[in-house]
Amino acid sequence: MLNILTQHWSDLWSGLLFTLGSSLVALVGSLVxxxxxxxxxxxxxxxxxxxxxxxxxxxxxxxxxxxxxFFYVVIPMYIAKVNGFTSGTIGLTIYTSAFIAETVRAGxxxxxxxxxxxxxxxxxxxxxxxxxxxxxQAIKITIPPLGNQFINLVKNSSVLAFVAGFDLMYQGNLIVxxxxxxxxxxxxxxxxxxxxxxxxxxxxxYLEKRWA
Amino acid sequence: MQNFIHAYSWLNxxxxxxxxxxxxxxxxxxxxFSFIIGGCLGxxxxxxxxxxxxxxxxxxxxxxxxxxxLIIFFTYFGLPNLGLxxxxxxxxxxxxTVFESAMVAEIIRSGIAAVDPGQMEGARSVGLxxxxxxxxxVLPQAIKKMIPPLVSQFVSLIKDTSLATxxxxxxxxxxxxxxxxxxxxxVIPMFVMLAIxxxxxxxxxxxxxxxxxxxxxx
Numbered sequence: 001m002l003n004i005l006t007q008h009w010s011d012l013w014s015g016l017l018f019t020l021g022s023s024l025v026a027l028v029g030s031l032v033x034x035x036x037x038x039x040x041x042x043x044x045x046x047x048x049x050x051x052x053x054x055x056x057x058x059x060x061x062x063x064x065x066x067x068x069x070f071f072y073v074v075i076p077m078y079i080a081k082v083n084g085f086t087s088g089t090i091g092l093t094i095y096t097s098a099f100i101a102e103t104v105r106a107g108x109x110x111x112x113x114x115x116x117x118x119x120x121x122x123x124x125x126x127x128x129x130x131x132x133x134x135x136x137q138a139i140k141i142t143i144p145p146l147g148n149q150f151i152n153l154v155k156n157s158s159v160l161a162f163v164a165g166f167d168l169m170y171q172g173n174l175i176v177x178x179x180x181x182x183x184x185x186x187x188x189x190x191x192x193x194x195x196x197x198x199x200x201x202x203x204x205x206y207l208e209k210r211w212a
Numbered sequence: 213m214q215n216f217i218h219a220y221s222w223l224n225x226x227x228x229x230x231x232x233x234x235x236x237x238x239x240x241x242x243x244x245f246s247f248i249i250g251g252c253l254g255x256x257x258x259x260x261x262x263x264x265x266x267x268x269x270x271x272x273x274x275x276x277x278x279x280x281x282l283i284i285f286f287t288y289f290g291l292p293n294l295g296l297x298x299x300x301x302x303x304x305x306x307x308x309t310v311f312e313s314a315m316v317a318e319i320i321r322s323g324i325a326a327v328d329p330g331q332m333e334g335a336r337s338v339g340l341x342x343x344x345x346x347x348x349x350v351l352p353q354a355i356k357k358m359i360p361p362l363v364s365q366f367v368s369l370i371k372d373t374s375l376a377t378x379x380x381x382x383x384x385x386x387x388x389x390x391x392x393x394x395x396x397x398x399v400i401p402m403f404v405m406l407a408i409x410x411x412x413x414x415x416x417x418x419x420x421x422x423x424x425x426x427x428x429x430x
Contacts, residue, residue, distance in 0.1 A: 062414075063385070
């Protein structure tokens with residue numbers, strides 16, 4: 001097991017970086033998209049609410065792999081040549097944004113209604129009340145579930161292996177195809193994933209307990 | 213439009229539905245197994261038996277924090293090295309069950325933990341035994357809290373069966389890939405159909421849970 005770690009360290013390290021990079025880019029992207037759709041879902045206009053709802057329900061009920069493969073197969077056919085890493089990260093972003101939209105929406109709705117009413121009656125506009133009053137309070141509620149979403153993202157980024165995205169799982173399969181040592185390689189890959197996810201998972205549990 | 217009509221020929225649709233059958237089969241078996249095993253593990257972790265519960269808890273945390281894809285690879289390609297060679301369908305069910313049991317165990321544990329401790333104390337002080345209190349007072353209240361996260365976990369399970377295409381499980385995604393592999397005109401129609409079929413199955417499960425939820429709270 002150790003010799004896999006030492007002999008293939010540079011491959012594993014680059015895989016780790018690609019996994020982390022893809023997860024971080026997807027996290028930022030899906031936070032932006034997710035927040036937009038969360039705002040649509042709670043907006044005062046019915047048409048916007050319907051759009052938000054449809055987006056969330058559709059992407060929550062379709063497998064990540066289907067979304068990722070769609071971008072991997074369809075974009076190069078009709079639009080532009082993109083590599084596996086890019087299409088995989090786009091797929092991850094869109095899939096995760098639906099979950100983040102739900103998290104953010106729940107966080108905003110958990111803020112007492114009186115806050116919005118009071119802010120509005122003090123003369124703030126809807127947007128000002130949202131950004132200055134509601135968001136800062138909602139963020140604290142949303143951070144633990146968002147952390148869990150990030151853990152899911154790191155785990156889900158293993159679908160990059162399907163689209164040659166150079167991530168940890170992909171490097172693992174390359175190592176398997178040269179060494180044929182499946183058991184040890186997958187254990188090493190598992191340990192590397194745990195290095196990323198386990199500390200974060202315990203930290204989020206600690207935050208949940210402390211802020212509860 | 214012509215592409216869509218050709219892509220959805222009876223032969224292709226039949227093949228896709230066959231795949232959907234495998235998806236549903238694997239999902240249902242994994243849901244049943246992981247509900248039973250995960251329930252036991254979650255309870256075991258909650259009741260806090262010395263030495264045993266922390267070890268179980270640690271193993272659950274490790275499995276929960278691994279990618280399912282890795283567990284699938286390990287069961288199908290790693291286990292034969294250790295002398296066990298499962299077939300594709302049992303291997304997928306095994307991998308899904310191991311992963312989902314850990315997820316379910318965590319949901320069950322936190323569901324029970326969310327019940328007000330006063331309930332347990334009240335019931336014990338009226339003279340019910342620990343087991344009676346658990347079974348008649350705490351669990352019925354906890355189940356209500358568990359249903360929404362459990363259902364979304366099982367929806368994830370159904371979606372995640374698609375990952376088993378990588379070990380060539382003949383399920384929906386794999387069959388769709390075979391069909392669009394034959395003709396590039398079928399790519400978009402196949403992805404549309406995949407989205408529709410997965411959506412129907414997953415959404416039906418969510419609706420079922422909403423119905424169940426209303427029944428329980430009524």
